Amino acid sequence: MSVESENSIEESAGTITSDFQVFESLKHPVSIIGKDGLIKYGNRAYQEFFNAGNSEIRLDWEHPFFPEYRKRIAQSYMAALHGSEKRCFAIVNSPGGNHIPVEIHLFPMFSGSEIDSILALMIIVDDRLLSFDRSTLSIISEENFQYDNLHLEFSPMPIVRVSDELQIIKCSHSFEGFIGYSADEILNEKAVTLDTLFGTDAERIKRAAAGLFSGETTFRRIGEAKVAARDEDKKIVNLTIYPIVEDKEITAVEIIMEDITKIKELKDKVNAASRIRLFTDITKGFLHTLNNTLNVILSKTQLLLQVTEKESVIEGIQMIEDSALEIAGQVKRIQNFIGGAQEPGEIMVEPLVDIIEDSIEFSKMQFKVYNIDNTKHIRVEKKYFSGMYVNTNTRLLREIITSIILKVSNAIQKSGTVSITLRQNHDLHLVVEAEKEPAPAAAGAPPAFVNIFSGTDIRQVAENINLKIIEEESPESYAIKAIFPSRILIDREKRESDDIEYRLRDLDILIVEDEIPLQKILSEMFDKMGNRVFVCGNGKAAVEEFKRKQYDVLITDYGIPGITGIELSARVKEIKESTITILLSGWMLDNVRAYKNTVDLFLPKPFKLDVLLKKMAKLLSEKRK
Secondary structure (H helix, E strand, C coil): CCCCCHHHHHHHHHHHHHHHHHHHHCCCCEEEEECCCCEEEECHHHHHHHHCCCHHHCCCCCCCECHHHHHHHHHHHHHHHCCCCEEEEEEEECCCCCEEEEEEEEEEEEECCEEEEEEEEEEECCCCCECHHHHHHHHHHHHHHHHCCCHHHHCCCCEEEECCCCCEEEECHHHHHHHCCCHHHHHCCCCCCHHHHHHHHHHHHHHHHHHHHCCCCCCEEEEEEEEECCCCCEEEEEEEEEEEEECCEEEEEEEEEEECHHHHHHHHHHHHHHHHHHHHHHHHHHHHHHHHHHHHHHHHHHHHHHHCCCHHHHHHHHHHHHHHHHHHHHHHHHHHHHCCCCCCCCCEEEEHHHHHHHHHHHHHHHHHHHHHCCCCEEEEEEEECCCCEEEECHHHHHHHHHHHHHHHHCCCCCEEEEEEEEEECCCEEEEEEEECCCCCCCCCCCCCCCCCCCCCCHHHHHHHHCCEEEEEECCCEEEEEEEECHHHEECCCCCCCCCCCCCCCCCEEEEECCCHHHHHHHHHHHHHCCCEEEEECCHHHHHHHHHHCCCCEEEEECCCCCCCHHHHHHHHHHHCCCCEEEEEECCCCCCHHHHCCCCCEEEECCCCHHHHHHHHHHHHHHHHC
């Protein structure tokens, strides 16, 4: 409680005393406290008590109440601001070292239906200024009689006191906030019982309480139990039960609750993270194998297309190639999210539509989890009216768009459609929208989709790439619009010139690959183009072969036996710096850019042979220049 200076009280009293004239006739100090905690009015008794010129009780204005009681006064004041009539005990601290015990009664004052101030009435318990020791003893005894146990007032942990009939007869203030019911509802209206509070755990708690009443045990630590709060939020607590003894008789037991909800959630997340890591490791291995297989299919179909003239055969081969490319695209989407081929903060140029498609695919993975349980059915409709490319941190952009889709999807309780529109007028904007269902969510509705950024506002993350986020909500729909700054947009991807000829003849090429089918395809292709090709299946043999004959080009897989493809490239560069080193990998490598002096070209599998030839020809052309 804050107190203004003496002059401000007198000035305030002079202007509004007429409104509170009735209090002037009281012998007890009365004050009016505003919602800001400052004294708006004090009657004559109040001014005499705090500033009557009596040097014996002149106060320190900053701290008029004894420190141990300030917390209780503040709590009672806050409760009164919420409409409760409260009383509390305090000791006024005088500069002479004496202490004045007072009862403070607080009543909310209304202006219409709003509380605008608090009426505080002070009653001096004893007119005599008692010594500290004597007053403390009498106060403790008096408080025990009037206010029961102080720990129910101040305990940070929720506590309920239960009678021998297993009815809740008292509770701590912290329990009111914890459960969401007022003390009056709990104690008088019986809105909360052990059964409604603890549900299926109620019976074992009752048995433990009965054991304490009978004297079988002195206290019981029950451990974990679930608590049902008013808002249907499930909380998890550790319970300890102990008896209340008066005149050597057990008259009640108290249940103290340690809230471990957040700890349990954290443990569950850690366990889930461990399972996800295991799943990710398994998935990465599977995707690596799948990439190698797709690479063989794509490479073989491209070779067949070059030598086949029959239209029906060409059509069939192209169907195989298209299917393989589609699967390869899906594999890359999964790899981008579970491993990430792009370093944090790395700037890349990509088609915006591809980024949106990747985000949709990742969102659909979460949708399928809900569909399995028949809890949510969400469809996605998309309309693209722009083919712009973006030059930004595209991995972060994928995560932002995914979070937007999932956040909008939370507006759908059971079944609905999320529409995604990319349109360009004077600026480029992406709109993700869903219609709200007419009926509110029923109790026990499925939980919200997880925010990728762990609760952080999407707008804060979007600021990192200068993306503007606008949320629009009406009773019928919810939408999020992302506006792209012009400086990250380009009309088309910067493509390499198609004029580069495949002048890949008369070269010494060393191929290091442990996948036999891909070995054969690459060696056959380069051999027919007029090159000298040598194939190795492991890193050690490749190093020895390169020492024997220094090659113009090294084409190596990353995951070869013995050493990695990056380590092999580094050894080759030490022997012959001018050698072109090309690294292939079915794994998604996050740090390839760090080896730009070692690896001249990195191609993730699966790749198209014409892309390999084009990029390889460009590298050799630049070397000759």
